[in-house]
Amino acid sequence: MSQNSGFQSILFQHCPCGILVTDQEGSILQLNEAMASMLDGQAEQFLGKTPQTLRPTVYQSLFKGSGVIHLAGPGIERERWLVCNEIDEPSGTTRFYQDVTQQVQLQQQVNTLLQQVEELTITDELTGLANPRALNRALSSQVTRSRRYDNPLCLAVIELMANSNSAADISDDAILATSRHLRDRLRWVDTIARWDHNHFVVILPETNAEHGTQLIEKICAGFSDIVIPSLQEGQTLQLGFGLAQWKKGDDSRLLMERAAQMLNAQGEQQIASAVT
Known part of the structure; x- marks a missing residue:
């Protein structure tokens, strides 16, 4: 014992x-x-x-x-x-x-490194387009240039919408196909970014509102020609956009806000449908 x-x-x-x-x-x-x-x-x-x-x-x-x-x-x-x-x-x-x-300390170090990597990342993982961080930098640079030289500058916010009115119903395949459609039809001087799940933002340097609207309308009109096989039966996708031209007193935030307001105001006036 x-x-x-x-x-x-x-x-x-x-x-x-x-x-x-x-x-x-x-x-x-x-x-x-x-x-x-x-x-x-x-x-x-x-x-x-x-x-x-x-x-x-x-x-x-x-x-x-x-x-x-x-x-x-x-x-x-x-x-x-x-x-x-x-x-x-x-x-x-x-x-x-x-x-x-x-x-725990090792995990904290890993989390810090991941955050640093994320802060350095400038591309969207799915589409390869610029991400919001890169967009903000590019837009800030263009706004500064317009302030200095009074050059025309437009910003377009493009929304990909499903007929279900739910962004969650839009698949990654549809997002990718849309990003390619937009990117391939823009000019080399333009910058396109994926802002969130179903919104894209386009910077149009040296472009006034009239020419910017014509360009984006033409791109959105061509959206009806693309075929997305992964769409469910009865599902349709549409593009809508809002566009704002820089004016004196605008900073990047105000320009973005005015473009977003135009998107909301346009409703279904500027829309093109994707083929199911």
Whole structure:
């Protein structure tokens, strides 16, 4: 019997997981070396303490139940993340803690790198068109140029619409086919971007409202000639657009807003249908 007790004591002290045992009142009866190390102290200084008397107070979160625990704040030498699992017994509770600090910090670094990559990305993943970030840069540059030289500049917002009135019904295949239709019919000086799921924005440098409208109308009219095999039976797609010309006092945001307002105002006046 004593041999079993001794073996259990060795396992308890040398287990790589932190182990903390409390009685029914929550007083700490035992904790192993791994647990004391996670708390940056010696086991003796924690024995007999309750969640209310344990210091620093952030250690009270150790008793909040199973799950991830974040230890940080005044009195904490090293920020840690622990995963807790509890076993309740009539005599008390045994808690097992695994230090996942390294994994959490690595994931944070990965997330930071992914965010940095996203900030550097200037193309839409599906279509290969410019993304909103690239569009904003290009539009800002063109607006600055128009302010300096008073050159004409137009912006068109084009919406791909389904007869169900739900953008969610528009497939990636339809988005891709539409992006190719638009891109292939624009001039080399123009910039086209995918703004969101079913909206495209076109920058038309050196173009006034009359010529810009003629160009976009011609492109949208040709949309009725394309065939999208993936369309469901009875489904039709339509293009609508709104166009605004830069005027003194406009910044990029105001120009975008006026083009979007024109799109909403035009309704079905400037629409072309896709073939099912």
